[in-house]
Amino acid sequence: MARIAVIPGDGIGNEIVDAAVEVLKKTDAKYRLNLSYVRHDAGGTAYDAYGTPLPEETIQAAIEADGVLFGAVGGDKWNDVAPDLRPERAILGLRKGLGLYANLRPVKVAESLIEYSPLRPEIVRGADLVIVRELIGGIYFGEKCESETVDGTERAWDVEGYSVPEVERIARLAFETARIRGKKLTSVDKANVLATSRLWRKTVTRIASEYPDVELNHLYVDNCAMQLAVKPTQFDTILTGNLFGDILSDEAAVIGGSIGMMPSASIGLEASLFEPIHGSAPDIAGKGIANPIGTILSGAMLLRYALKEEAAAKAIEDAVDEALADGYRTADLWREGFKKADTETMTAAILDRIE
Template structure:
């Protein structure tokens, strides 16, 4: 099983290294895992003049799964569009047609005190945000900045065709059938024509899943409900922009964005697995980043792309054991817990696997 390892920038290499420590346990036990590393993002631009070298994209195409760290950095933001680190990740998603981004949001009882919300709001919380990943404002045309009547005008286009909506809606309903059979579709159909079409197509797809309950919420109401009554949700399906925002908001339900893994898949089993957090250049290289989102992303990879659900469950149990023992990185530390660094957290998860 070939895994393309793309650590990227900032804290990406640090947290990815911990996920690889965990995966190496299974390789030593006999699981056939082959790891190939490549540059992506700012480090690739520095080395080659482009954030996505052809050999990196070729490796991603050839792999069974991709383990990604993070991309970016403040000093890259002035680069032209197409050469910024984030453009590399967008290109990989588009070229491999990884249109469905699964972001599970699980409130661990051990971290109830790390969230700013009341523990009573979070007990038993387990939802999935399913974000459409290859359309919307991120890819729509026309786009750019130009001069109009002597002033600069910025343009981005929210665009969805019905097939793009249909395939992400099917993914949402199929996911709900494996869970609690509830889908909440989030849009802004009262203002945006693209979202009117979104709602119409989701309703049409819902007819194929009479055993799954469907509700619609406008994105502003959904954002409020995520904080007010998060346990009402099972599977949330939404567009690229709204999914980006809502999943970051939902990270506060878990106590830290350092706890949220994700998986991006297309029509097959190939997927790209990454922590939801960014590159965090302000803390890079200090051994204080939380690697659990990356480790849990590796667990998702084993389950969803590599057909190893038992190994995935072992990793998730190991994470719970470490948290139950009171160990915390800085972002989830509370009084009475034992604060540790990135590398030690990885070591402890490896030990807990035994």
């Protein structure tokens, strides 16, 4: 039996995670996956109940699970909470606790959604890429100073740092990912300016010799950002560090037209975590109108990467594509001529198409 730790978080978290669990259960019944579920709190909800955004039992349940399905955390309600107790600390704590060293964010533009992209159809048609982002190193986890006075002037600083083993680990995952996709890897850095990027590029280039079947090229981050908007179809797998990956993956998400559609997988040393990339959207929480597709597709990624159930994962993805092709749209995507769907209706449409 495979155990899934379900952590809804805040805002629309419960609604979208419940939808994804429904889809997983339907898929389980068809493919005999033998899944079980255990729910735990995190984020502002956990802070209200336990005084901490990430209770120890939540971390432990995640470590013991075969995969973690996560919703979203945060909201204006907790704006005045101390920095180390803010809801967002939950996801940072899970990254550390589970050793979530890599984030995989796929961006695939369905034919039925091309009109939603801010890019022209001829530019975005056929875009199908994945960004592999290092997740627990770099400037976000380096030494920092909030405020110090030097020669009478206040300043703050953050330190960027990467070690060779950190780069090797994420590079190998990226090459393995590219190997099962289009066999093309683009490593993104700022080696013309940053010492850490020069170490990154040197290490990735060396690791490439282990993967002679994968084509490697390098881009500076500013050029990559431009190329994602000019010709996204040129990319298959993109490898980059924590800071650059944070920015580029959000840019790439816009290509598809709705951030509510985008899933992600965070690969860990202890367990892996799967979540949509959008926020907790407290303004629509409880209204039943949230788009559940990003979370449902995150469930598909859980089946693929955590449980190695490729057929079951593809069944979910195909069901989503079919529901969209048949005209179902949640509020963030709805236009005249389509079938307006709330969270429950969209979930039902996907459930009906799992064959």
